[in-house]
Amino acid sequence: MKFTEEHEWLRVEDDLVVVGITAHASEQLGDVVFVELPDEGTTVSKDDEIVVIESVKAASDILAPLDGEIVEVNEALADAPGLVNEDPLGAAWFFKMKVDDLSAMDEYMDEAAYKKFIG
Amino acid sequence: MTDLLRTALYDLHEELGARMVPFAGYEMPVQYPMGVMQEHLHCRAAAGLFDVSHMGQVLLRPRSGDLADAARALETLVPMDILGLGAGRQRYAFFTNDAGGILDDLMVANRGDHLFLVVNAARKAHDVALMRDRLGEVCVVEEVTDRALLALQGPKAETALALFVDDVAEMRFMDVAVLEVSGGEIWVSRSGYTGEDGFEISVPGAMAEEAARALLAMEEVAPIGLGARDALRLEAGLCLYGSDIDETTTPVEAGLTWAIQKARRAGGARAGGFPGADRILREMKEGPARRRVGLRPEGRAPMRAGTRIFAENSDLPVGEVTSGAFGPTLGGPMSMGYVAAQFAAPGTLVFGEVRGKHLPATITEMPFTPARFKR
Structure with missing residues (x-):
């Protein structure tokens, strides 16, 4: 699993990259009340704002971590946005993407580096 | 967070694990470990305790000793019937400006020989200066700085408070009382900012932490931060000064004409006579x-x-x-x-x-x- 400075996690599953946010990020956000997901089939560039998370405090954006295509989004979040707080690393994945270059993930932090990053 | 003020409950908030944020010049709890959502639901299901000590508490005493003089003086700044406010009763009010805008909203209580006002934290310096300037000849304007203010809100608020203070069960919405307890005097009103039944309780600063701990020791009572307070008041349709009402919104635009009693309306016994009366009374007639x-x-x-x-x-x-x-x-x-x-x-x-x-x-x-x- 890899981690971005934007507090996203990435893991590879069947050649697709699955993306969500870390437990640290979900704690900082507070109770999540709404998640807006991109359309399946959308082509995205790294750093595009593609997910909006509304918590009881504010709206935050999730950026595309890599270039590629969104092939599946987690529809369960539409009805149960609270999953982002309950199970951020598991049930609350946001989307799966087909990426042009899997090796581009290497630039991101591993778990030890991320733990150090959040202090 | 230098230069921020702290309330008498600061140490307790820290101990309870609150996340503190700057608010109106104070370090205030925005949420506790329970989280905004659960705090909100707990307040509606049982009872919530809020530290609102940042709000301004002001005593208005008539120099003549006759409360009617203070009431008439205050009526020159607010479009409310203060003269007709009975002893032991409180009412919602707002200071208006010459353009008919709202300078602050507040609570005014008749406490027999004086008036007690609770004003917004961010506006208290303004309000006290305004009253000293405009009412100073008739009233002594005394800002109370040695007391904390707690709000206990929710369906279990009465049960919780009644364990410590007699007589609160008999109070009706917008009643106020000054009660003697061991350690001093507490000032209670049956009111709040959540849409729930509940009380706002002014206690001597030195008693505040003990009082808060006693209430929080009850299973029904949980501490509630500013985050949940905002959603609670919004569900209740209540205005936040500085967001929903301000100097550019009139009470008529804001849908607050219910708070302007008959005596101050066109044709009333003391119609007009408050800042911006021309515009406010015209908008009441013609619509905003x-x-x-x-x-x-x-x-x-x-x-x-x-x-x-x-x-x-x-x-x-x-x-x-x-x-x-x-x-x-x-x-x-x-x-x-x-x-x-x-x-x-x-x-x-x-x-x-x-x-x-x-x-x-x-x-x-x-x-x-x-x-x-x-x-």
């Missing part, structure tokens, strides 16, 4: 150009403050959201804002601009969740 309304967005995306409101198939804004959040009790998003009067009827479909998209919302009566005051 815009109105404060409630909005229910479709779907789950909140429309937050600053969201522009449009009519269907139009690119010209007809209004703007002034407060917006997810309502935990409502189970969906809710907003409050101003729209041109022709769009203000409940049921009207409008569109809020969220992240570049026009999303549908319906004009809705407030409160969003029913009030449960003990009348």
Whole structure:
């Protein structure tokens, strides 16, 4: 699993990259009340704002971590946005993407580096 | 966080694990470990304890000793019937300016030989200066700085407070009482900012932590931060000064004419005589150009403050959201804002601009969740 400075996690599953946010990020956000997901089939560039998370405090954006295509989004979040707080690393994945270059993930932090990053 | 003030309960907030934020010059708890959502639901289901010590507490004493002199003087700054406010009763009020805008909203209580006012934290310096300037010849304006203010809100508030203080069960909504307890005097009013039954309790600063600990020791009572306080008041349809009302909004636009009693309206015994009376009384007769309304967005995306409101198939804004959040009790998003009067009827479909998209919302009566005051 890899981690971005934007507090996203990435893991590879069947050649697709699955993306969500870390437990640290979900704690900082507070109770999540709404998640807006991109359309399946959308082509995205790294750093595009593609997910909006509304918590009881504010709206935050999730950026595309890599270039590629969104092939599946987690529809369960539409009805149960609270999953982002309950199970951020598991049930609350946001989307799966087909990426042009899997090796581009290497630039991101591993778990030890991320733990150090959040202090 | 230098230069920020702390309330008498600061150490207790820290001990309870609160996340502290700067608010109106104070370090205040925005949430506790329970989280905004659960705090909100707990307050509606049982009882919540809020530290509102940052708010201003002001005593207005008539120099003549005759309360009617203080009441008449205050009536020159607010469009309320203060002379007709009975002893032991409190009422909602606002200071107006010459343009008919609102300088602050407040509570005024008649305590027999003097008036007691509770004003917004961010406006207390302004309000005290205004009253000293305009009422100083008739009244002594005394800002109370050695007392904390707690709010205990929710269906279990009465049960909780009655364990410590006799007689509170007999109080009705907007009654006030000065009660002797060991350690000093507490000033209780049956009122609040959540739409729930409950009390606001002014206690000597030295007693505050002990009082808060005693209430929090009860299973029914949980500490509630500013985050939940905002969604609670919004569900109740209550205005936040500086967001939903300010110097540019008139009480008529804001839908607050219910707070202007008959004596101060056109044809009343003491009609007018407050700042901005010309405009306010005219708007009461002819209707305002815009109105404060409630909005229910479709779907789950909140429309937050600053969201522009449009009519269907139009690119010209007809209004703007002034407060917006997810309502935990409502189970969906809710907003409050101003729209041109022709769009203000409940049921009207409008569109809020969220992240570049026009999303549908319906004009809705407030409160969003029913009030449960003990009348």
